[in-house]
Amino acid sequence: MxxxxxxxxxxxxxxxxxxxxxxxxxxxxxxxxxxxxxxxxxxxxxxxxGLCNVHSHGFQRGMAGLSERRGRPDDDFWSWREIMYRFLDRLTPDDIAAITAQAYVEMLETGYTRVGEFHYLHNDVDGRRYADPAETTGAVVAAAEIAGIGLTLLPVFYAHGDFGGAAPAPGQRRFLSDPDSFARLVEASRAKLPADAVIGIAPHSLRAVTPEELRAILPLASDGPIHIHAAEQVREVEACLAWSGARPVEWLLNHEDVDQRWCLIHATHLDSSECDRLAASGAVAGLCPVTEANLGDGTFPAMRYLGAGGRFGTGTDSNILVDAASELRALEYSQRLAHRRRALLADDAAPSVGQRLFEGAVAGGARALGVETGLRTGAPADxxxxxxxxxxxxxxxxxxxxxxxxxxxxxxxxxxxGGRKCVEHGRHFAAGPVAERYRRTLERLLA
Incomplete structure (x- = not known):
């Protein structure tokens, strides 16, 4: 000992x-x-x-800084997405491993000890499954093992380009599954995981999954976590209303048994009823304030949600900047800018903004990723x-x-x-070789 x-x-x-x-x-x-x-x-x-990073797309770390040039007057999430599609078209499994390892090293250096990898890059560049359906899962697992970070793998089901079962766009071909092929992917992924890893599922969004498909794949989660993007963009909310007559979070709460296994990623655009109902459900709001600011998504109603007893975790999402403290700081600052007051996410019982945010993120993050947490006897030594x-x-x-x-x-x-020292004096033990591999990979991809 x-x-x-x-x-x-x-x-x-x-x-x-x-x-x-x-x-x-x-x-x-x-x-x-x-x-x-x-x-x-x-x-x-x-x-x-240690904190849990509830939402990461590891490969997107390689895009950091590539989308900060004005491309057109109406640049927004949707134009950023086109840049992302062009970038991922170049990636091999080895590239995914190299880029993701760099993201995971940075997570550990900034206080995240487990990551929820919302993993949707399943197919080869022509859209066909690899011979091993979990080929790219293997790349994510390899990156986690190099870095030493805990992994909750969230294979993503993605079948459509918009609400109502619309045909996918060409740029989405590397994501696509049907329920049967997704079941095979989940089982093949499970077989690759290390002993302390957790597996759940991630229906990508109501844009990408029909109600019938959603109900078909939910049993694959078993008792693991269920993550889904919801209400990140105003355009998404408007399209969901046009399709179903309900807002995305409203639709999920009305039609699915949303409980503590669920993590709704972003949930940015909530009306008052959705906010209160989500808080009461026991689900976790997976907030990614740095990415949400970078993409111009909007501001999560954190004051009302926390006031109603809602749980939250933080994630680095696009990994434009990997830093746990920055996510917590951005969450509080977003509320200050919206309400023009200070110290908004504290209260009389918990007057320290930092401590209330940190403890909330620790508890909510652990729930979202299906693990124990905290400095307590029997818990992982994170x-x-x-x-x-x-x-x-x-x-x-x-x-x-x-x-x-x-x-x-x-x-x-x-x-x-897990009791193993991986960062000392602020630097990860594998930072040098991981960064060198990352540098070589990016120089080749961007040449």
Missing amino acids: QHLWFAYALLPGGWAERVRIGIDDGRIASIEPDVSPEASDARHGAALP IVALDLTRPAFAGADPMTLLDRWIFAGGAIDTVWR
């Missing part, structure tokens, strides 16, 4: 001081607050539970240590540590995933 000693640790009951954590077989075996370190203990600053030597933490006490990390440029020193 190894032991770590921390000046502070964020335990389920709140901050504790002088905390000794024992780790055995990848899990937390003991927690002793208010004790002195023993001679053999590794000593660190402030311990946090631990993040803040670097308290940084100027941003000067004079800090436990009540301000998370505010300083999220809002004032604090930094991470060390990360353990």
Whole structure:
């Protein structure tokens, strides 16, 4: 058994001081607050539970910066999507592995210890399945193993180009399945996963899945998570109303048993009824504030949703910027800009914005990815240590540590995933070779 000693640790009951954590077989075996370190203990600053990244498209890390030039006066999500389609047409499974590994290394360096990979790039460049239907799943698994990040794999079902079973566009040919081929994909993917991985399913969106197909594939999730894009764009809401007479989240709540297994990704454009009903359902809103800002999606009604007891997790989605603190900061700042006030996602019971956001994201993220979490006995030893030597933490006490990390440029020193140290002094152990492979891959793809 190894032991770590921390000046502070964020335990389920709140901050504790002088905390000794024992780790055995990848899990937390003991927690002793208010004790002195023993001679053999590794000593660190402030311990946090690792965060779950609820929504990632790993291969899109390779697009970062490629879509920031004005292409036309009405640039929006839909024009960005065309750039994405052109980029993914070039990718081999090896390319996917190289790019995704870079994203996963950056996730660990910034505090995410598990990722929900919303994986939809299943087919070869001509649209046909690989001989191994889980060929690209293997690339994602390889990337996760290189980085050492926990993986919740979410194979995506995608069959149509718009509501009502519209024909897919040519740029979507690498995504497509029917229910039978998707079932084979899920089973082939399950066989490739490491022991501590989780598998769920991800019907892409109501644009890409008919009601009949949705009901056909839901049993494939078994007791695993179910993720779906919903209401990211105003145009999507308008098209759903035209098709069904209901808004996307309203339709899901009316027609499916949306419960704690579900994670609705984005859910940006909710009316008041949808917001309250989603909060009451036990589902998680999978928020990706950096990507949502980058794409001009809109602002999630976080004040009302959290006030109604809603659960949320954060994700890096397009991976334009991979940074856990930035996602939490962007969530709070989006509300400040919308409501022209400050400290909006805190309350009298939890006055620290940073701590309320962090603890909410830890709990909601774990629910969304189907795992245990927290610095508690028996939980996976997924631990993040803040670097308290940084100027941003000067004079800090436990009540301000998370505010300083999220809002004032604090930094991470060390990360353990499943008890294995993978980040030290802010740098992942495999950062050099992973970055070199990534660089070579991008130079070839973009030549």
